[in-house]
Amino acid sequence: MSSIKDVAILAGVAVGTVSRVINKSGAVKPATRRKVEEAIQELNYVPNEIARNFKMRKSKMVALMLPSIWHPFFSELAYYIEDELDLEGYKLMLCNSGGKPEKELYYLEMLQQNKVAGIVGITYNDIENNVSNDIPIVSIDRHFNKKITCVTSDNYEGGRLALRELVKAGARKPAFIGSVTSVYSETMNRREGFIQEAKTMGVEYVVYEKPDPVEDDDAYFDELLKEHHDVDGVFAITDIFAAKYIERAGRQGIRVPEDVKVIGYDGIQDHPYFHPLLSTIRQPVEEMARMTIRLLYEKIEGKDLEQQVYRLPVTFRQGETT
């Protein structure tokens, strides 16, 4: 593998000059430029990006840390994040934490050692104190405090919207179901919006939560179905959670949407090939991804951001479950 030095020798110039040609920095005479370019051609020279990063003390690598890329919501998110990063020549490093605290910390440490330019974090733990100040972070759906900017969908409005849609679809006693994740999770506002709107509209409602991590899903759902057989509407904290409910309810002969209307949250199915097509509160995934990266850029450039939390509007997508 030839280096900039080899190029310089072959072209009969100094390494500094080659560097200037490559980076188009500073002035070089057309004749010199040509000589250098020929040498580069001949030697098949490619700049060593690692040496560059080392010298410049910065890299164009951004890490995305999330529980699991396997999850459809995250893989869609990752898709757009990579796309947006590539526009500016940034690269994406993928870290599956499994949501485990120790793995999150382990990755954080590693990322620090690798001097990544920035981190996009979807974590279960408060990583605020485990990260040095010189590495910009934008989090999705988790709001710790002002050091880490948060991008999320408008969970509160989403909750209100879900309640209204359930009522509109005919539900008289809707329930919010979900698993409690982190206290820092913005997703908990889905519940708050739901409750608030139910109170405002004077609708009877139920909140039935399950502590995370999952112990026994089936038991949870069975208990729910037994204790609240008069529930005729369900707003689930995620689409997957909604799908699980429908599956379990179906086994007990409860039909959706005839007996119970169901609304999820996320909007993971982009193809209408599998059924039931969930009625859901659709997050603007692409927008969230792109905004996250653009905010991260601002932080990388040292700018201060106006807001701590950026909430993007959600929409209701009518499916077959309401």
Next chain:
Amino acid sequence: MSSIKDVAILAGVAVGTVSRVINKSGAVKPATRRKVEEAIQELNYVPNEIARNFKMRKSKMVALMLPSIWHPFFSELAYYIEDELDLEGYKLMLCNSGGKPEKELYYLEMLQQNKVAGIVGITYNDIENNVSNDIPIVSIDRHFNKKITCVTSDNYEGGRLALRELVKAGARKPAFIGSVTSVYSETMNRREGFIQEAKTMGVEYVVYEKPDPVEDDDAYFDELLKEHHDVDGVFAITDIFAAKYIERAGRQGIRVPEDVKVIGYDGIQDHPYFHPLLSTIRQPVEEMARMTIRLLYEKIEGKDLEQQVYRLPVTFRQGETT
């Protein structure tokens, strides 16, 4: 940010000694080790991995290049690949090529500049000639020639299995449907196996392919349905393709599995929440991912591999479409 030099000064030793403490290479007296460790503590020192990579002229970064992480099969694959890489302290860089030749080449060039330790490629183009010899590559489902090792499922046997299962489920005139991707794609063997088995069993069959890239899916399926209304079994080249077919057929009043039995390939649904649950030829995704990485390790270590292509066995998963 403090460097190894700062640590050396504070501990009153040479930088080489600190290096040996950090890397547990060479001998150091317990007393010295303690001094150094204290200094590291005090300064909050973390080794600069970039400087290390630079000096060692190698990194622990492996790139995964695929059409789109959004696709459920790839995101499952990526999940296991990341997991296996992490076991050995390797990191994963994710590159969505969109299957576009120019983007694949662009990424390849970039990866070369970044001196990644290896590449896992799921490409649409023959990248054999666009990659320098000193960067190990393992490809999934694409077999070019001996330079690039290929890991794939046993597509041929999968095709035979699908044909047999269709017949077993009652199909008299099964069809293979799919889009033609690359000539290098091992996935084309799904068709070959299907055809071979049909001939062996003396079953009438149809092959109906659509050139890639996708122009108009709907038109393709409509034509298929019109021209071959006597087809009563379908083996689709992927699960998604199968799902599309079912959707389109359903609109024309064709019921699955009553009128037509359908079998897909991949096994993407890990949760039985959405229907129809496809009958499918399930690829051993986890095994494929882990084997790919282990083979890549061997190549990184300079070992020669025994085979050019590694085919892993598939299984039939009974769903609701046969």
Next chain:
DNA sequence: AAAAAATATTGAAACGTTTCCAATTTGGTG
């Protein structure tokens, strides 16, 4: 207790760039 052997440590070079200052060349002007 001296010599030999084993163990620890130091110090400097090297990795491939960028950048900055100084030196040189070029081109224009009077």
Next chain:
DNA sequence: CACCAAATTGGAAACGTTTCAATATTTTTT
């Protein structure tokens, strides 16, 4: 033609590590 400013180029330091030969220290052997 001499001079000056601007343009171009050269050369070397610096980035933070690892590694290796050389030196220093400790332990073992006789």
